[in-house]
Amino acid sequence: MTGNAKAQENNRDFIDIGEIFGIMWRGKWVIFVFALLAGFVAAFYVTNFVTPLYRATSVVIMETQQESIIDLQSVVGGFSGDTSAVNSEVEVLQSRSLMNSVVARLNLVEDPEFNSSLVTPSFVEKTVGALRELIVSQPQASTMTPEEQAQRTKDSVTSALLNSVTVRNIPLSLVLKITATSKSSRKAALIADTIAEVYILNQIATKFEATELATRWLTDRVTTLQDKLEEADGKVAEFSAGTDLVSIEGLRALERQAKELRERITVANQNALEAEQYFDALSVLTTREEKAARVDDRALRDILISVQTDPSNEPLFDQRFEQIFQRAELEKGRALQQTQALTKSLEEIDQQIVTQNQDLIQLQQLQREAEANRLLYEYFLARLNETSAQEGIQKADSRKISDAVVPTRASEPRKVRFVLTAIFLSMFLSGSWLLFRESQKNTFRTARILEQATGKVVLGQIPKIPAQNRRHLLNYLTQKPTSAAAEAIRNLRTSILLSNVDNPPQVIISTSSVPGEGKTTSSLALAHSLIGLGKKVLLVEGDIRRRTFNEYFDNIPSKGFISVLSGDAELKDVIFNPKNIGADLLIGEKSSVNAADIFASEKFKSMLNELRGRYDVIIIDTPPVLVVPDALIIAEFADAVLFTVKWDVTTETQVTESMRIFANADLNVTGLILTQIDPKGMKRYGYDGEYGGYGGKYYDS
Numbered sequence: 001m002t003g004n005a006k007a008q009e010n011n012r013d014f015i016d017i018g019e020i021f022g023i024m025w026r027g028k029w030v031i032f033v034f035a036l037l038a039g040f041v042a043a044f045y046v047t048n049f050v051t052p053l054y055r056a057t058s059v060v061i062m063e064t065q066q067e068s069i070i071d072l073q074s075v076v077g078g079f080s081g082d083t084s085a086v087n088s089e090v091e092v093l094q095s096r097s098l099m100n101s102v103v104a105r106l107n108l109v110e111d112p113e114f115n116s117s118l119v120t121p122s123f124v125e126k127t128v129g130a131l132r133e134l135i136v137s138q139p140q141a142s143t144m145t146p147e148e149q150a151q152r153t154k155d156s157v158t159s160a161l162l163n164s165v166t167v168r169n170i171p172l173s174l175v176l177k178i179t180a181t182s183k184s185s186r187k188a189a190l191i192a193d194t195i196a197e198v199y200i201l202n203q204i205a206t207k208f209e210a211t212e213l214a215t216r217w218l219t220d221r222v223t224t225l226q227d228k229l230e231e232a233d234g235k236v237a238e239f240s241a242g243t244d245l246v247s248i249e250g251l252r253a254l255e256r257q258a259k260e261l262r263e264r265i266t267v268a269n270q271n272a273l274e275a276e277q278y279f280d281a282l283s284v285l286t287t288r289e290e291k292a293a294r295v296d297d298r299a300l301r302d303i304l305i306s307v308q309t310d311p312s313n314e315p316l317f318d319q320r321f322e323q324i325f326q327r328a329e330l331e332k333g334r335a336l337q338q339t340q341a342l343t344k345s346l347e348e349i350d351q352q353i354v355t356q357n358q359d360l361i362q363l364q365q366l367q368r369e370a371e372a373n374r375l376l377y378e379y380f381l382a383r384l385n386e387t388s389a390q391e392g393i394q395k396a397d398s399r400k401i402s403d404a405v406v407p408t409r410a411s412e413p414r415k416v417r418f419v420l421t422a423i424f425l426s427m428f429l430s431g432s433w434l435l436f437r438e439s440q441k442n443t444f445r446t447a448r449i450l451e452q453a454t455g456k457v458v459l460g461q462i463p464k465i466p467a468q469n470r471r472h473l474l475n476y477l478t479q480k481p482t483s484a485a486a487e488a489i490r491n492l493r494t495s496i497l498l499s500n501v502d503n504p505p506q507v508i509i510s511t512s513s514v515p516g517e518g519k520t521t522s523s524l525a526l527a528h529s530l531i532g533l534g535k536k537v538l539l540v541e542g543d544i545r546r547r548t549f550n551e552y553f554d555n556i557p558s559k560g561f562i563s564v565l566s567g568d569a570e571l572k573d574v575i576f577n578p579k580n581i582g583a584d585l586l587i588g589e590k591s592s593v594n595a596a597d598i599f600a601s602e603k604f605k606s607m608l609n610e611l612r613g614r615y616d617v618i619i620i621d622t623p624p625v626l627v628v629p630d631a632l633i634i635a636e637f638a639d640a641v642l643f644t645v646k647w648d649v650t651t652e653t654q655v656t657e658s659m660r661i662f663a664n665a666d667l668n669v670t671g672l673i674l675t676q677i678d679p680k681g682m683k684r685y686g687y688d689g690e691y692g693g694y695g696g697k698y699y700d701s
Contacts, residue, residue, distance in 0.1 A: 020435065027434040031427050038426030042419045052410035055181050056189035058196040059402035062089060062174040086169050086176075089398075093167040093178060093199055099158045101198045106191065109153060113183055114160040117153065165195065175401070185407045192404035203396040218384040225377040232370035239366055251356050254349055261346040268342055272335035279332045282325050288314075291321050300324065442652040444645055445682065447674055453652055454659050459499070459642070459671035460492030462522060464678055470551045473521060474528055474580045484679075485525075492522070492673060493529045496640060499670055505640035506612055509542065509620045511631040512644040513654040518675035519644035520548050523621040526642075527583040535616040537583035538575070542622040542634055544588030544595050549621075553578045553585070562589035565603045571610070584615070595623075599633040608637050625658045632665045640670040647677040 024031065062085075092098065103109065112118040121129070144152070164181045178199075180191035285291045292304040303317045444450040447458035465485045467476040477486050497504050510523040520543075527539045541549045541560065550556050557576055563569035575584045591598060598604060611618055620638070622631035635641050641662070645655055662669050 023434055023438050024431055027430070030434065031430045034426045034430040035423045038422045039419050042422035043415070046413050046415050046418045050413045051183055053181050053183060053412040054185040054188045054407045055179055055411040056185070056192045056404040056407055057177050057179045057402075058189075058192035058400065058404040060176050060178065060196050060199065060398045060400050062086070062176070062398045063396075064174065086174060090167050090169055090176065093176065093195065094162065094165065096158055096162070098195070098198060098202060099161050099165070100154070101202070102191070102194050103154065103157050103161060105198065106194055108157050108161060111157075111187075113187075114157045114164075115153065116156070116160070161191070165191070176398075178404075180404070181411070189404035189406045193400075196400045200396045200398055200400065203398060207396075215384070218380055222377065222380050222384050225373060225380055229370065229373040229377050232366065232373045236363070236366045236370050239363055248360070251353065251360065254353050254356070258346060258349045258353060261342055261349065265339065265342045265346060268335065268339040272332070272339050275328070275332040275335045279328045282328055288317055288321075295321070295324050297324055441648075443648045443650060444652070444655070444674065445648050447672075450645060450655075450672055450674060454655060454672065456643070456659070456669050457671050458674055459495035460488060460522075460673045461677055462488045462492065462518070462525070462673065462675045464676050465521070465525075470521070471553075473552065474524060477525060477528055478580065486529075489525045489529045490532075493526060493533070495671065496526070496642070499640065503639075505638075505670070506616065507608065507618045507620065507638045508640045508642060509622050509631060509634050509638045510642045510644065511622045511635075512624050512646075513626050513650055513658045514624045515546070515627065517624075517644045517646040517650055519624075519642075519673075520552075520621050522642070522644055522673050522675055523619050524552060524581065527617075527619050528581050530617050531582035536614070537617045537619065538586060538611060538615040539581075539583050540586045540618060540620040541588040542599070542620040542630065544591065544598075545623060545628065545630075547588055547590075549585065549587050553580075556585075556587055560587040560589045561604075561607060562591050562598070564607060565598065565601070571607070586611075595628065595630050596633055599630055605637060625661055626654060632661065632667060635662075635665075635667045641667065642671060642673055643669050644673045644675055647674055648681060649676075 103114075108114045110118075166179045166181075168177050168179075169175070170177065178192050178195050180188045180195065182188035182191060281294060282291075285294055288304055288307065292301050297320070300317065300320050303313055303320055306313045307317055444453070447461055451458055463484050465473055465476055467473045476483070477489065480486055496508065499505065508526075510519045510526075512519040523539060527537045530537045541547065544560075544562065555576075555578075557574060559569050559574050561571075561574065564571055564574060571586075575586055577584050608618070620634055622634050625631045631641075643655075643658065659669065
């Protein structure tokens with residue numbers, strides 16, 4: 001990544017607060033109009049369409065200390081006081097079962113505020129309902145019994161009551177606030193108090209029910225456990241009478257004996273393995289030297305020595321080795337028999353241990369089951385006695401500490417807050433829209449931004465030329481030599497000539513990203529300005545696909561350089577000099593041959609070399625690089641490449657892609673031209689100090 005690219009990336013990551021305020025300031029009237037309209041609509045709506053609502057709050061506190069004659073916390077105990085218990089009670093207060101009791105107690109089914117079926121819908125509600133039926137497919141209506149219809153109505157009223165009630169816990173306390181909202185202030189207080197009362201009564205009823213249920217369950221459980229205990233004790237006695245059990249000490253002695261046998265078997269297995277390996281080793285020996293070397297027998301080695309001097313001793317050697325071989329075979333069999341005997345003894349002892357273990361385990365299991373049944377029986381019997389004694393002395397785990405006060409002022413709507421919220425929301429949305437619109441417009445408004453984005457120098461900044469049409473363009477520059485546009489063209493001319501002082505560019509091409517960016521106008525204006533220096537200038541129409549020179553000049557000849565390349569005409573016959581520019585023109589022509597092939601031909605290169613000898617400066621107006629490759633081909637023969645960017649129109653993507661295309665072709669863009677700059681727009685965007693904001697007194701209009 002180049003230094004300029006890194007700087008551009010850093011600038012994008014940086015939030016320019018001044019630029020944000022500038023965008024807001026330019027769109028201040030949009031924000032103001034939207035805020036004024038939102039405030040008016042909000043005020044009108046909250047005054048005429050919003051029904052006032054009243055809130056009342058009842059307060060209860062949960063008791064963590066419960067006085068009890070006996071300890072029965074697991075059945076009817078009070079709250080633990082931890083966060084989970086408090087949150088659970090908040091949910092209980094907002095449960096449908098509790099709200100159903102409140103609905104029945106206050107007869108809210110007959111209240112139009114909660115039963116919408118008792119209210120005649122307005123025209124707007126009817127319209128919305130009809131539209132909903134058209135848009136959303138409704139399930140086919142089924143015939144309901146009166147009981148089902150009543151239950152559905154009650155469920156609807158309960159849901160409406162739930163939506164109008166909130167319960168919250170005061171942090172770090174056991175205090176719960178029950179807030180009810182209603183169109184009537186007295187009704188709001190009545191609902192809040194009723195919810196608190198029903199909640200407390202439900203706690204007492206729940207405790208009575210839990211105690212009664214626990215007593216019945218414990219009675220059944222104690223009876224069952226008593227039967228199980230008697231059955232378990234009988235099994236222990238029966239098993240003990242029918243089984244001869246050894247002691248645990250005897251079982252441990254068998255285990256020690258088995259351990260010793262395993263150790264002896266390990267040693268015997270090792271001896272048997274060594275004997276077998278020794279026997280196998282002797283079996284494969286063939287020569288007398290190998291046999292004498294493998295067997296650790298001095299007599300055998302002595303006989304081998306005598307055999308070397310007296311071959312008649314060979315039978316003696318073989319007889320001695322046969323004795324050693326038979327002794328090894330005998331040792332192998334003896335070791336194997338010993339291992340088998342020890343293994344059989346171990347198996348018998350292991351079988352005894354398994355049998356004794358199974359009997360002992362079964363007896364211990366029966367004893368544990370009997371003991372467990374006894375403990376359960378005693379525990380549940382004690383709990384049954386406690387529960388029976390606890391019945392009839394229950395109290396609620398909560399109490400009300402504050403009745404709901406009838407409100408004197410409506411809590412909703414808060415008109416001032418509503419209107420201010422609407423105003424601030426409209427300001428935020430309109431401001432966000434302005435920022436979004438600005439962020440999506442990634443165009444170029446200053447030379448500094450353009451240079452940061454491309455890493456290329458901006459050679460010229462040309463304002464909009466106030467000519468009626470293209471044919472009057474050169475007339476304007478001639479008649480207004482001190483205008484801002486004329487001075488900008490001269491600055492461009494100077495920058496191009498100074499881009500290489502020792503070898504000023506002779507062949508200059510002018511291109512852009514897309515059509516309509518003003519590259520042709522810049523080419524004509526530059527040619528006109530170079531004539532003022534006494535240069536001999538030729539302007540070539542390199543965009544033969546579109547051909548726009550006829551929009552600037554009259555009496556354009558019918559033949560151009562295509563005829564020269566094809567041999568149908570000479571250069572002197574197709575070059576003409578319009579009066580309003582002073583430079584020679586060489587136009588393009590329609591051709592059946594592809595334009596890129598024409599510009600890549602040797603004939604075009606030869607013609608360009610010939611023109612170099614006739615003119616001081618040759619300016620070639622080429623097509624946009626994002627449309628066709630003509631400009632890239634011609635740029636290979638050029639000394640300088642001028643790239644035109646239209647102010648506040650050409651996007652960063654288009655310019656970046658064009659620069660990438662030039663870089664891939666290993667072509668260098670000499671400089672950029674920012675054209676059609678709007679001085680008023682620059683001032684509106686806050687860039688008047690970067691262009692033209694200080695030169696108004698020096699230019700003609």
